[in-house]
Amino acid sequence: EVQLVESGGGLVQPGRSLKLSCAASGFTFSNYYMAWVRQAPKKGLEWVATISTSGSRTYYPDSVKGRFTISRDNAKSSLYLQMNSLKSEDTATYYCARHGLTGSWYFDFWGPGTMVTVSS
Amino acid sequence: DIQMTQSPASLSASLGETVSIECLASEGISNDLAWYQQKSGKSPQLLIYAASRLQDGVPSRFSGSGSGTRYSLKISGMQPEDEADYFCQQSYKYPFTFGSGTKLEIK
Numbered sequence: 001e002v003q004l005v006e007s008g009g010g011l012v013q014p015g016r017s018l019k020l021s022c023a024a025s026g027f028t029f030s031n032y033y034m035a036w037v038r039q040a041p042k043k044g045l046e047w048v049a050t051i052s053t054s055g056s057r058t059y060y061p062d063s064v065k066g067r068f069t070i071s072r073d074n075a076k077s078s079l080y081l082q083m084n085s086l087k088s089e090d091t092a093t094y095y096c097a098r099h100g101l102t103g104s105w106y107f108d109f110w111g112p113g114t115m116v117t118v119s120s
Numbered sequence: 121d122i123q124m125t126q127s128p129a130s131l132s133a134s135l136g137e138t139v140s141i142e143c144l145a146s147e148g149i150s151n152d153l154a155w156y157q158q159k160s161g162k163s164p165q166l167l168i169y170a171a172s173r174l175q176d177g178v179p180s181r182f183s184g185s186g187s188g189t190r191y192s193l194k195i196s197g198m199q200p201e202d203e204a205d206y207f208c209q210q211s212y213k214y215p216f217t218f219g220s221g222t223k224l225e226i227k
Contacts, residue, residue: 045156045164045207047216061121061215095163105211106154108175110163 002026002109004096009114012086022079022096022111029077030054033099035107036070036081038092038116046092049081050099064090086118122146122210126219132227133198141222143208145189152212155184155193158205168193169211200226 008020020036036048049070050059058070069082079096093115097107123146133139143153151171156164166175168184171191181196195202203226208219 044220045209045218047218050214050216059214100169104169105152105216106166106169106209107156107164108166108169110165112163 002098004098004109004111006094006096006111006114009094009116011117011119013120014087014118016086017082017084018086018116019083020081020094020096020114020116022081024077024079024096024098027098029072030074033102034070034072034079035097035099036068036079037095037097037107037110038090039095039113040089040092043092048094050105051079053102083116086116088118090116091118092116121215122149122212122217124208124210124217124219126208126222128222129220130223130225132225133195134227135198135200137198137227139195139198139224141193141206141208141224143186143191143193143219145191145210145212148188149210149212151187152210153184153186153191154209154211155182156207156209157202158207160204164207167206195224198224198226 003025005023012018035050051070055072067085071080093113095113096111098109100108125144153171155168158164172184183194206222
């Protein structure tokens with residue numbers, strides 16, 4: 001059974017940093033592109049980052065480019081999101097998600113999410 | 121960026137009723153369109169990908185159709201467990217973008 005479990009969320013002050021983790025199991029982690037998607041309270045979904053199978057390629061929307069860094073450790077079946085210079089608008093539930101088969105950019109499995117609150 | 125305009129924002133349906141949700145892309149997306157269901161307090165779940173392909177384990181009352189810029193999700197025979205938020209997502213090119221969602225409730 002595919003499982004994705006996020007951790008590392010919490011309350012952080014504006015301008016500070018936070019690192020999220022996602023532990024994957026039930027599938028061959030190194031074979032899949034992975035992603036982070038967020039959802040502000042009572043709002044819609046926003047794609048945050050994607051990383052290739054080897055970690056050599058990463059992709060971000062303009063809203064987080066230069067502030068967030070996605071990475072992975074295939075030996076540990078783990079995905080990470082380093083978030084720097086956090087803003088109040090980054091407050092959201094952050095989901096770890098698996099992309100579909102190579103070349104498919106939908107998200108076929110999602111974790112339960114971890115909440116990040118940016119506030120002074 | 122590709123804008124995804126989803127309608128309606130909310131919808132109320134009786135049990136057994138057939139409902140449809142629409143998504144309009146700001147440019148052609150070559151059927152690279154996915155639909156997700158999100159129940160209250162839970163993470164999204166993939167229902168449909170490539171506009172019309174049913175994800176494993178999803179009931180056959182869910183179906184997707186469309187082409188070019190217009191896509192739709194149909195639920196043939198509303199069930200109590202279908203009460204949820206529904207989102208479309210274009211998987212055609214970066215940045216991947218989602219529709220604003222449809223809240224589906226039981227009448």
